[in-house]
Amino acid sequence: MSATDAYPSSGGAGDLDPDYVAGAVDLLGVLAYSELTTYQSLAVHAFSAPDLASRVALCRYAAADFDHVRRLEGRLAELGSTLEDAMAPFTTVIDDLNRRTRAETWLEGLVKASVADGIIVDFYREMARLVDPRTREVVEQVVADDGKRAYLISVVRESITPGSPEASRLSLWGRRLVGEALTQAQQVAADREAMGMLLVGTPERPGADLGEIGAILRRVTERHTDRMTRMGLTA
């Protein structure tokens, strides 16, 4: 039996088990707060752009992140929640991460937007396989690559010389970010019982077993390594 057989097709909150709904609302909420924060951070960071074209490009991707917030809000409403209520449990952990990893330069900001967001998005894309079809569809639309990551990667790659001191410094920065992002994802799963239950499942709704959780972390790490390599950095 696949995880999706456990959900009635209409997908409104009334058809779904309340414990399950709490987990799905958590997933949408943490993703919404991540997207909201990325949106604001990119819009700020765009002020540091070296030229108008890069500034407009970054603003455009930032605005797309807010489009994601709107889409998540739509599904939250169907599940009987609001954006603010769903995001509230996650503000502290995500704000803490951002305080600890403040980008000081234009390139640090781009690497952060690629690496940290990449990890988070990859992680929640994996979790989307464990939720009802309608929630999954919304999450998959939100995490779909809209060109932003490819753009960020190409700008970083074109701006640095492989093997240069700056490349080493940005590689270290990338390693720090991945550590912080994985810590955040684990902390969120541990803090929020309903979301943890999504991951491990229930008798009626199978989740991911230990082997699968290992496979998820492996895939997330591989995608991160690939992104770093494409930027000309060492993972």
Add this chain to the structure above:
Amino acid sequence: MSATDAYPSSGGAGDLDPDYVAGAVDLLGVLAYSELTTYQSLAVHAFSAPDLASRVALCRYAAADFDHVRRLEGRLAELGSTLEDAMAPFTTVIDDLNRRTRAETWLEGLVKASVADGIIVDFYREMARLVDPRTREVVEQVVADDGKRAYLISVVRESITPGSPEASRLSLWGRRLVGEALTQAQQVAADREAMGMLLVGTPERPGADLGEIGAILRRVTERHTDRMTRMGLTA
């Protein structure tokens, strides 16, 4: 003969006088750069919000400003220009204004978003009456009140005590902003011949006469005074 009779109805660049097109591109460009800057500034300012609901509200209005940029870009494309080319002539004057008027507190930022943007929007709404119907329609959609100004006004009004030292300080701030915004609008009109020609017109395409320009400035000032009063401030 009204100003709009002078334009063919299809409204593509090929149907229009090149000098006129240059003026319309300027109008769309200055508005686009104003909206881009407001979008970024509001998204930054939302980090200072006292609570999550205010933060989300401000982010939502900021994102709507980027929707405006997208709409202006659509019309610029029809007129054979790009966002970057159309905005480029206005970055210095608008960036200078923003450097001179950096908000230090949450309320200063809200007053600025209401007062400075309000003036600019009112001014370009008046200019929209002098352009071809299709450009006018886009400008009017962009400057239409989407609830942002009413929201900002109500937050400021509820946060201050009329007659308090803070109200006096914010009133002064508002007066400084209106001076800066009017200076900017005049400087833009003087610097950009094509845009100046929009305002004063040509034999084929009547613009605004001196009496009308006076009336425009009067209306813009009246709307500003009204906004200040509604915030509980003195214009």
